[in-house]
Amino acid sequence: MTVYEKKTLSLLPFQYKKMDDSGVLLVNLCGEFRILTADEFSKLINAKYPEELGELYYPLKGMHIVADGDVDLAVELLSVKLRSKKAYLKSFTSLHMVVATARCNCICDYCQASSSDTTAHGMDMTPEIAEKTVDIIMQSPSPGIKIEFQGGEPTLNWPIIELIVKRAEEINKTLGKDLSFVICSNLMHAEEKWAYFCKEHKISFSTSLDGPKDCHDLHRISRDGKSSYDRFIKNLEFYRSILGPGACCALLTITKDNLNRLPEVIDHYREHGFRKIFLRSLSPYGFAVKNNDAIGYDVGDFIKAYREALDYIISLNLKGIYFAELYTELLLMRILTPFSTGFVDLQSPSGAGISGAVYDFNGEVYPADEGRMLARMGNKRFLMGNVLQDSYDKIFNGEVIRELVRNSCVENLSLCAHCAYQAYCGADPVRYYAESGDIRGRRPASEFCRKNMGVMDYIFEKLLENNEEVIKVFWSWIHQEDIRCDNCESN
Amino acid sequence: MQQKELIEELSPGLYRVVFSLDIYSQEALLSASQRLNDRFVVKIDPWENNSLSVMLQGKDGISADDAKNAILGLINDALEDQVRMNLMERTGNLREIIYRHAFLPLEERKKNI
Ligand code: SF4
Numbered sequence: 129m130t131v132y133e134k135k136t137l138s139l140l141p142f143q144y145k146k147m148d149d150s151g152v153l154l155v156n157l158c159g160e161f162r163i164l165t166a167d168e169f170s171k172l173i174n175a176k177y178p179e180e181l182g183e184l185y186y187p188l189k190g191m192h193i194v195a196d197g198d199v200d201l202a203v204e205l206l207s208v209k210l211r212s213k214k215a216y217l218k219s220f221t222s223l224h225m226v227v228a229t230a231r232c233n234c235i236c237d238y239c240q241a242s243s244s245d246t247t248a249h250g251m252d253m254t255p256e257i258a259e260k261t262v263d264i265i266m267q268s269p270s271p272g273i274k275i276e277f278q279g280g281e282p283t284l285n286w287p288i289i290e291l292i293v294k295r296a297e298e299i300n301k302t303l304g305k306d307l308s309f310v311i312c313s314n315l316m317h318a319e320e321k322w323a324y325f326c327k328e329h330k331i332s333f334s335t336s337l338d339g340p341k342d343c344h345d346l347h348r349i350s351r352d353g354k355s356s357y358d359r360f361i362k363n364l365e366f367y368r369s370i371l372g373p374g375a376c377c378a379l380l381t382i383t384k385d386n387l388n389r390l391p392e393v394i395d396h397y398r399e400h401g402f403r404k405i406f407l408r409s410l411s412p413y414g415f416a417v418k419n420n421d422a423i424g425y426d427v428g429d430f431i432k433a434y435r436e437a438l439d440y441i442i443s444l445n446l447k448g449i450y451f452a453e454l455y456t457e458l459l460l461m462r463i464l465t466p467f468s469t470g471f472v473d474l475q476s477p478s479g480a481g482i483s484g485a486v487y488d489f490n491g492e493v494y495p496a497d498e499g500r501m502l503a504r505m506g507n508k509r510f511l512m513g514n515v516l517q518d519s520y521d522k523i524f525n526g527e528v529i530r531e532l533v534r535n536s537c538v539e540n541l542s543l544c545a546h547c548a549y550q551a552y553c554g555a556d557p558v559r560y561y562a563e564s565g566d567i568r569g570r571r572p573a574s575e576f577c578r579k580n581m582g583v584m585d586y587i588f589e590k591l592l593e594n595n596e597e598v599i600k601v602f603w604s605w606i607h608q609e610d611i612r613c614d615n616c617e618s619n
Numbered sequence: 620m621q622q623k624e625l626i627e628e629l630s631p632g633l634y635r636v637v638f639s640l641d642i643y644s645q646e647a648l649l650s651a652s653q654r655l656n657d658r659f660v661v662k663i664d665p666w667e668n669n670s671l672s673v674m675l676q677g678k679d680g681i682s683a684d685d686a687k688n689a690i691l692g693l694i695n696d697a698l699e700d701q702v703r704m705n706l707m708e709r710t711g712n713l714r715e716i717i718y719r720h721a722f723l724p725l726e727e728r729k730k731n732i
């Protein structure tokens with residue numbers, strides 16, 4: 129018989145959610161979870177002494193949902209775990225997106241950046257602005273700095289990429305930060321000298337692939353009228369041949385045309401050597417807003433397609449083919465591990481400005497890519513400053529960033545404050561503003577919330593099924609491990 | 620108990636539910652009602668005998684059946700949110716201490732230890 133000390137029971141903070149069949153999901157402050165039956169839950173909230181919880185007492189104490197006399201210890205442990213989970217806040221600001229040009233050789237109908245024609249004037253970053261941009265970036269206190277070149281198509285202004293890379297490396301000789309570079313390119317054009325420059329400076333590529341040729345060409349439209357897909361495939365192979373197979377990752381944009389073809393898109397990714405996919409829904413900016421009727425869909429349809437696609441991906445893994453979905457992988461890290469996982473678009477407070485910042489071609493600095501996209505639509509609500517006139521302190525310690533932080537902690541946003549997924553979720557104030565005109569957002573109507581809620585519901589459905597093989601697949605994504613055995617189908 | 624005792628239909632598409640403040644807190648009612656603001660325009664007013672009246676006007680396209688089901692959901696959500704508020708009241712103080720402690724500068728944390 130278990131002997132309990134006769135101490136009163138204290139409840140520690142947690143959130144809960146009634147799951148359809150499985151019971152009540154409890155999540156503590158740092159994201160550890162447990163499922164209780166409805167009876168057990170009712171016992172928990174009514175219990176005054178440990179013995180009233182019976183065999184539940186020790187598991188709940190271990191998970192810091194209840195404490196007996198030693199509340200201090202539980203508080204200490206929870207605060208250490210919470211501090212670890214929020215460690216991404218120490219990297220202020222690590223991701224710096226530089227718009228080398230707003231010109232592009234494509235005119236994708238979902239382009240969030242509302243790109244300009246290749247012949248447009250005054251849309252390129254000048255050397256003076258580029259130098260000032262690097263000087264501001266390198267003042268960031270973050271020990272790791274990633275500079276991501278964006279556009280338009282940034283390679284249309286290649287000299288600026290070289291200038292920024294060389295200047296940042298020069299400054300970093302004394303700073304010793306962990307400095308890295310990524311070029312976001314549509315791969316419509318590639319040059320050998322670019323590839324060797326990237327090799328020398330360890331620059332990787334982030335690109336876009338929307339699926340098979342018909343899917344890709346449908347929305348990723350080349351301004352010269354020829355297939356963008358053919359050039360993408362050719363240049364992908366070219367860069368891989370010089371930079372190695374892992375040098376290019378691809379992002380998928382889901383429109384209503386590939387929404388119901390995701391398994392086929394996934395197979396296409398695999399055929400072209402990708403081992404991960406990010407099932408990314410459309411964002412409400414730029415041309416995507418204008419063309420929403422033609423390319424958009426309801427969040428409910430996205431969630432349905434996500435569930436089917438995730439099942440398909442899991443089934444591939446169960447056959448021994450390693451393939452991961454990146455958003456699920458991120459959320460699994462948050463749900464199943466004690467580690468910190470900052471992600472600019474989904475963290476609390478939001479990563480806008482404090483984890484990532486965007487430097488437009490004209491020197492204007494925005495807290496997020498979406499802020500710059502709103503500016504391109506004529507709304508400079510989120511302008512933090514300009515590298516030509518403003519100091520680092522003025523830009524990164526100004527009212528824009530402070531307002532964003534104050535208003536993007538899920539811990540005190542309405543509905544989020546009581547949501548069981550709070551520990552895994554985040555806020556996107558710039559997106560909220562674009563959706564509803566309110567940086568605190570309007571839940572539950574918010575698409576951002578509906579999407580995240582739907583995705584997390586499904587992940588928990590999978591976790592609570594407790595299928596050992598599926599859980600093994602999830603862990604292989606977290607560990608980035610290929611769980612193939614020798615007998616399995618080749619990848 | 621019949622449904623009409625829970626929800627009053629004042630005119631087509633306009634409904635009222637009354638909650639006793641002896642049982643429910645204003646916070647719980649605000650929180651539960653807010654969940655319907657995507658489908659209804661919601662107005663909350665003081666009501667007789669220490670109660671609150673929640674008036675809901677359906678937005679475009681919501682059928683009478685869906686509206687009634689959503690409002691029945693509100694009644695359950697209010698109870699649910701009241702439980703959450705009670706839990707919050709019991710644990711809110713500890714939550715604040717944990718957050719404050721977690722974000723203390725390291726030097727201060729060491730001093731505390
Ligand atoms: S989405 Fe990218 S490639 Fe397409 S038009 Fe916009 S900037 Fe160019």
Ligand code: SF4
Nearest residue numbers: 544547550553577581
């Ligand atoms: S955004 Fe939605 S899912 Fe995320 S914490 Fe807030 S209420 Fe929960």
